[in-house]
Amino acid sequence: MASTEQIVQFMRESFPGRTHDIVSTGDRTATLRQPVGEVHTRPGGTVSGPTLMGLADAALYVAIHATVGITPHAVTSNLNIHFLRRPAGDKAVLAVCRLLRVGRSTAVGEVALYSEGEDDPVAHATGSYALPRAIQPPTRG
Amino acid sequence: MASTEQIVQFMRESFPGRTHDIVSTGDRTATLRQPVGEVHTRPGGTVSGPTLMGLADAALYVAIHATVGITPHAVTSNLNIHFLRRPAGDKAVLAVCRLLRVGRSTAVGEVALYSEGEDDPVAHATGSYALPRAIQPPTRG
Amino acid sequence: MASTEQIVQFMRESFPGRTHDIVSTGDRTATLRQPVGEVHTRPGGTVSGPTLMGLADAALYVAIHATVGITPHAVTSNLNIHFLRRPAGDKAVLAVCRLLRVGRSTAVGEVALYSEGEDDPVAHATGSYALPRAIQPPTRG
Amino acid sequence: MASTEQIVQFMRESFPGRTHDIVSTGDRTATLRQPVGEVHTRPGGTVSGPTLMGLADAALYVAIHATVGITPHAVTSNLNIHFLRRPAGDKAVLAVCRLLRVGRSTAVGEVALYSEGEDDPVAHATGSYALPRAIQPPTRG
Numbered sequence: 095m096a097s098t099e100q101i102v103q104f105m106r107e108s109f110p111g112r113t114h115d116i117v118s119t120g121d122r123t124a125t126l127r128q129p130v131g132e133v134h135t136r137p138g139g140t141v142s143g144p145t146l147m148g149l150a151d152a153a154l155y156v157a158i159h160a161t162v163g164i165t166p167h168a169v170t171s172n173l174n175i176h177f178l179r180r181p182a183g184d185k186a187v188l189a190v191c192r193l194l195r196v197g198r199s200t201a202v203g204e205v206a207l208y209s210e211g212e213d214d215p216v217a218h219a220t221g222s223y224a225l226p227r228a229i230q231p232p233t234r235g
Numbered sequence: 236m237a238s239t240e241q242i243v244q245f246m247r248e249s250f251p252g253r254t255h256d257i258v259s260t261g262d263r264t265a266t267l268r269q270p271v272g273e274v275h276t277r278p279g280g281t282v283s284g285p286t287l288m289g290l291a292d293a294a295l296y297v298a299i300h301a302t303v304g305i306t307p308h309a310v311t312s313n314l315n316i317h318f319l320r321r322p323a324g325d326k327a328v329l330a331v332c333r334l335l336r337v338g339r340s341t342a343v344g345e346v347a348l349y350s351e352g353e354d355d356p357v358a359h360a361t362g363s364y365a366l367p368r369a370i371q372p373p374t375r376g
Numbered sequence: 377m378a379s380t381e382q383i384v385q386f387m388r389e390s391f392p393g394r395t396h397d398i399v400s401t402g403d404r405t406a407t408l409r410q411p412v413g414e415v416h417t418r419p420g421g422t423v424s425g426p427t428l429m430g431l432a433d434a435a436l437y438v439a440i441h442a443t444v445g446i447t448p449h450a451v452t453s454n455l456n457i458h459f460l461r462r463p464a465g466d467k468a469v470l471a472v473c474r475l476l477r478v479g480r481s482t483a484v485g486e487v488a489l490y491s492e493g494e495d496d497p498v499a500h501a502t503g504s505y506a507l508p509r510a511i512q513p514p515t516r517g
Numbered sequence: 518m519a520s521t522e523q524i525v526q527f528m529r530e531s532f533p534g535r536t537h538d539i540v541s542t543g544d545r546t547a548t549l550r551q552p553v554g555e556v557h558t559r560p561g562g563t564v565s566g567p568t569l570m571g572l573a574d575a576a577l578y579v580a581i582h583a584t585v586g587i588t589p590h591a592v593t594s595n596l597n598i599h600f601l602r603r604p605a606g607d608k609a610v611l612a613v614c615r616l617l618r619v620g621r622s623t624a625v626g627e628v629a630l631y632s633e634g635e636d637d638p639v640a641h642a643t644g645s646y647a648l649p650r651a652i653q654p655p656t657r658g
Contacts, residue, residue: 109559136532143574143593148567170566171482172454172504174315174597176343176361178336194359195319199481200453200506202317204345204359218335218345220317220361222454222504224482250418277391284452285430292425311425312623313595313645315456340622341594341647363595363645365623456597458625458643460618476641477601484599486627486641500617500627502599502643 095121101159108166114149114189119160122193122203126153127210129186139183141209141216146187147175150205150219153191158201158223161193165225171200173221181216185209199225236262242300249307255290255330260301263334263344267294268351270327280324282350282357287328288316291346291360294332299342299364302334306366312341314362322357326350340366377403383441390448396431396471401442404475404485408435409492411468421465423491423498428469429457432487432501435473440483440505443475447507453482455503463498467491481507518544524582531589537572537612542583545616545626549576550633552609562606564632564639569610570598573628573642576614581624581646584616588648594623596644604639608632622648 096104098119105112117125126149128134134145151170158168181187188210193203200222207217237245239260246253258266267290269275275286292311299309322328329351334344341363348358378386380401387394399407408431410416416427433452440450463469470492475485482504489499519527521542528535540548549572551557557568574593581591604610611633616626623645630640 111556133534142571143596144567144571147570147574147596148565151566151570169603170600172597172599173566173570174361174456174595176335176363176595177593178343180592194317194356202319202359215335218343218361220315220359222317252415274393283430284433284455285426288429288433288455289424289426292429310462311459313456313458314425314429315454315597317454318452321451456643458617458645460625476599476638484601484641497617500625500643502597502641504599 095161096159096164100164101156104159104164105156112152114152116156117188119156122157122161122196124153124157124160124191126156126189127186128189130183135183141181141183141187143177146177146181146207146217147173147219149187149189150175150207150217151221153189153205154203154221154223157191157193157203158225161196162225167226168223171222171224173219175217175219177217179214179216182209185211187216201225236302237300237305241305242297245300245305246297253293255293257297260297263298263302263337265294265298265301265332267297267330268327269330271324276324282322282324282328284318287318287322287348287358288314290328290330291316291348291358292362294330294346295344295362295364298332298334298344299366302337303366308367309364312363312365314360316358316360318358320355320357323350326352328357342366377443378441378446382446383438386441386446387438394434396434398438401438404439404443404478406435406439406442406473408438408471409468410471412465417465423463423465423469425459428459428463428489428499429455431469431471432457432489432499433503435471435487436485436503436505439473439475439485440507443478444507449508450505453504453506455501457499457501459499461496461498464491467493469498483507518584519582519587523587524579527582527587528579535575537575539579540611542579545580545584545619547576547580547583547614549579549612550609551612553606558606564604564606564610566600569600569604569630569640570596570642572610572612573598573630573640574644576612576628577626577644577646580614580616580626581648584619585648590649591646594645594647596642598640598642600640602637602639605632608634610639624648
């Protein structure tokens with residue numbers, strides 16, 4: 095239950111190399127936007143797979159912060175991605191994440207990825223994160 | 236673009252052992268309902284994993300029929316499923332499928348599975364099917 | 377670290393409906409064999425997807441028992457399967473499982489599935505199980 | 518059936534930004550090595566998830582070239598990765614790929630990823646590629 099502002103600040107400090115923007119966050123949700131530059135494209139003028147995978151992974155991470163509070167030590171345990179359409183090499187990529195389950199020790203979510211302004215997703219990912227025990231509320235006294 | 240009625244008839248003839256019902260179908264969508272009996276449960280009074288996996292797979296297959304016409308020879312190439320919550324052993328399971336992409340040779344979709352009457356999904360699957368060439372419209376003449 | 381004999385007995389008592397045999401088990405490994413009957417085949421004379429998925433899931437479960445001791449409450453959290461070749465409808469299916477990681481709260485493994493007597497796999501699965509806390513050794517006293 | 522030398526040259530020309538080395542290739546196999554620098558690490562001194570995902574994806578791509586010849590337009594359709602252990606931030610990552618099936622229109626493979634010098638994998642991926650028709654042998658004349 096961290097605010098978008100808190101998450102933006104945390105991500106900026108912890109991952110200074112990241113170039114995506116956090117568009118919005120909410121309970122179990124997050125939307126990220128990745129501007130696309132030369133480093134993200136591959137021959138043929140499309141966005142590289144690793145760029146999409148990294149963005150999907152980051153969207154899950156941000157949605158977890160938004161839902162259970164800043165959790166720096168959450169780590170990805172699994173990511174599965176289907177590449178659906180060739181992303182436009184000259185459009186930013188939007189990642190819309192929704193968590194399907196947030197348990198004490200794991201979170202699972204899905205992410206739809208779009209070329210900005212398009213209706214059909216370019217990719218769809220699901221993933222799970224292991225949540226460290228530290229985030230668990232004390233169970234007694 | 237087969238009707239629900241056509242699909243129900245095809246499934247009944249081709250898979251006489253299947254016990255799920257087809258609740259509804261539409262363009263890129265299908266909803267199936269699996270009544271739960273003794274054969275589908277596992278110790279502890281919950282629905283078995285293979286029952287959920289089989290239902291998710293069937294929902295993708297039905298949604299493909301609904302979208303491109305009856306395609307008996309479509310075959311699953313990949314299925315990925317996250318088990319999210321313990322399904323109630325005394326409730327039917329609903330599978331709500333949405334295709335994310337329907338191409339000439341492959342279709343990809345996602346399926347959310349629910350214990351009937353519950354809001355939170357018990358499982359979430361994504362999968363891809365290989366579509367046989369026969370369904371492709373002729374490209375010339 | 378349960379013996380094959382112990383696992384066979386546990387599976388027989390807990391899952392009386394299962395029809396596969398446990399061929400062998402070892403540290404982080406298990407091999408299962410599913411005889412194929414009418415209930416496992418689908419039109420066209422091949423083994424159904426749910427049969428393969430259920431067998432892969434069971435192989436992971438058995439390998440966990442073999443590695444950390446009988447763990448009835450281990451539950452599948454994720455299963456991903458690629459269908460590679462059409463299994464012969466008249467041959468048993470072998471599932472060869474190898475665990476890739478066994479941690480305190482999760483286990484991850486891979487399973488190669490073969491039509492008996494064939495060299496090339498008919499399917500390949502990876503999956504993860506959540507391990508209940510009960511199996512953890514006491515940390516003090 | 519391209520040689521390692523041919524593949525190295527193709528990758529250098531087509532993906533000048535890539536920083537991994539191709540250690541070896543063979544029929545249905547490839548081994549890649551990713552030296553790890555600042556750009557690949559994340560806070561805590563470990564290798565980033567996108568680095569591992571990108572390397573797994575590249576290993577599949579290289580193994581396809583090695584098996585069916587240089588196929589520039591092969592594209593990833595699905596990638597699934599399990600993160601197993603924290604990779605050392607000061608060791609190169611090795612990706613050992615083995616193709617499980619090479620068909621006319623798709624290839625499926627698995628990739629084990631290791632911190633150099635370690636026995637247990639840090640991650641395990643499976644993935645599928647769509648192969649363009651151009652690589653298919655002519656069916657007539």
